[in-house]
Amino acid sequence: MNNDKKTRDDLPSQEELLKFLLTKHSYPHKPKHIRFVQTHASYVFIVPPFVYKIKKPVNFGFLDFSTLEKRRFFCQQEIQLNRLLCPDAYLGVIPIFKNPSGFLTFDGSGSAIEYAVQMRMLPHRYFFKRLLLRNCVQLADMERIVSKLCQFYKETEGGADIASWGTIEKIKKNTDENFEQTQSVINITVSQTAFESIRYFTNRFYELYPDLFEERVQQGWIKNCHGDLHLEHIHLQPKNICIFDRIEFNERFRFIDVASDIAFLAMDLDYNGRQDLSCFFSDRMGQELKDLGLKKLLDFYKSYRAYVRGKVEGMTAQDPLVDPVKKKEHIEKAKKYFRLSLQYAAIGSKPILLVVMGKIATGKSYLAQSLAEELDWKVFSSDRIRKEMLGLDIYTRPEESIREKLYSEEITSKTYERLIHNGLTELSTNKGVVLDATFGRKEQRALLLEAVHSKGYSVLFIEVQADLPTRKKRLVERSVYRSISDARLEDLPLIDSLYEEPMELPQDHLLKISSTEPLMLLLSRLFHLLCDLHLQRLMHE
Structure with a gap:
């Protein structure tokens, strides 16, 4: 039987699935404790020494995990794409079954009723954001990240098919989608003034500088990038850097200008109060890549990236399974990201x-x-x-x-x-x-x-x-x-x-x-x- 054609009764409810994954004895290795985290699109279960990631059955338009077959496919895509920048962490796709008694299990046969991405748990103390909060990030660490990313951008695919995603028409599809999908949260997470001003800046940028986007396409700066390059996706050990959670669910978010990827991390450093590291990082990336046009695009892409983060935090807050305390945290984060997006649009990056x-x-x-x-x-x-x-x-x-x-x-x-x-x-x-x-x-x-x-x-x-x-x-x-x-x-x-x-x-x-x-x-x-x-x-x- 094709998994995509299973009836609704064959699949577990979200509550049933969560109950199973929040039970220690469900896992073959019987972890001592479970930590549960969720985003707008995934449930994440940290069960040392592993991490299991389940894709939510949602369809946001730009992301569609609505069927079991799609979730299986994108789990496989996640493994394949992330092994380039984080080869040791991604272990494989693990099926979840329902036994004859109706109980969920990792040990079974027949047709799976859900899939999980299994990862090796990374030492907590080396996550970049944690290091940053402890004031343990030095310029030498940023140099290591610059070196890792520059090597990645030199090796990752480009070519005519990918380059076509760098046209204004394709990029504008993303920004238009953002504005359309945040209409309902105006005066909740984004003010009317911010919404109108960011949209004005974005569309005026397209009108005033069409040649700039064409130059980026012609110069080969549109590549198969990471797509979600922010602090929480970088793990910085003394002798190894793992950059994970590369976007798997939509090629148009990954086939982008290198400047968009760089702007994402620079923006998140700004968001976390480290404008000094943000400036250093973007300057060094421009120098090492010999990208003379990068600076002209940074504020545009920083505004875009902050807006995307605001949208995503708002979407996470709307999930009915998010508890009230976490919901409030996500709303406040969304507000802060939208204000930052406005700053980039109206003022720019410089103090x-x-x-x-x-x-x-x-x-x-x-x-x-x-x-x-x-x-x-x-x-x-x-x-x-x-x-x-x-x-x-x-x-x-x-x-x-x-x-x-x-x-x-x-x-x-x-x-x-x-x-x-x-x-x-x-x-x-x-x-x-x-x-x-x-x-x-x-x-x-x-x-x-x-x-x-x-x-x-x-x-x-x-x-x-x-x-x-x-x-x-x-x-x-x-x-x-x-x-x-x-x-x-x-x-x-x-x-x-x-x-x-x-x-x-x-x-x-x-x-x-x-x-x-x-x-x-x-x-x-x-x-x-x-x-x-x-x-x-x-x-x-």
Whole structure:
């Protein structure tokens, strides 16, 4: 009887299968304990000294394990494909049977009712992510990974058939699929603003740089790659590197640009707070492969890869067999990956300081806070710093005599010095930071530029504007709700007279945006402008 034609009654339920695989006596070697892990597509049972991996009977469109025959085929594919980069770990495909009494067993005959990939368990302490969390990864380790991957890319197949998968039409199928499959999780794991902005950046990249993709095809950079190259799939022993879990379920995710594979690992290093290793890794890969076009594609593919991880974490969270605690963890991971994808699209990979500036009551603080939330960055406010320096309650407008001291030249200078210091300190450990302040004087902007450039960082000023009636209305409204800012309608003429337009700033360091429309539209427009600016910079770096 063909396995693919078995009736539903012949196959075990997922609950029955899990119960069998979670029982120690089910395994021939009788393990002392079982650790169970699951992804969106697989159940994994760690039963020392082995690991058994079962494919879920799911069909996500891009992945189809819906029939027994397909699961058997892809188990075999997994073994074959992964032996190139991890030859010692993949042992074989193990059938599971149902005996005449109706019990599941690994020892049987006849037709199998399920299949498992059997792997040799790798020593836990050498998994790359674990080493990274213990701060045990050195540049020499990254060099070993670079060497292993470069050898793999030189040996793995290319050719005309595989190269055809590098066209925009084929790549766009993947990105379009991602956006289609995440429509239902907008405002759950990915914000509306992030979704629209990432999609805008992706499609504009195709429109602006079609020749870049054609060059990659012609130069032979489309190969039979790994396809799922992130931290959890690297095992780094002192004398051996095992890179496992190569994609077996869909060739279009494996027949890709080498840059896409490299970007995946670089992105995951960023995600785990190691931008230093990410930069080192991508630079060394470009040098060793002599790939001059790699840098121009990294942000595009990093954004794509982070989006895929966000999608996958969200799919895992939706599985009804995932317990509530794990479900919440997967949702939070998905959110973080989607925010990272947005960062790559709107800002890029290099550390940057975003300065949200402008006259009073233009809505800059509201926009700065929303911008920081979308990017998952910290925001530092001059209004907050000014009051905290004097030990004042930030939401209480002090009496006039205290305000005179609070807004004196001395306190204002100290406020901006601390604001800039806080921003640069945060930037040394993160990809970006938002500063919220008027920055209405040329000398304040010059102080910031000097400090930022001395550290080798980038800076972008976003000047928020609004018409006078709107600003007056907002200042009147401040008297009825809590506001950190102490400026009121009667202060407007004097404060405006002291504001020096940022004429000295280079055009590529300054964006101007009106804040008179609703916040969601304003945010969307701002991120589109940021994406456009980023797209312009990409080809000139």
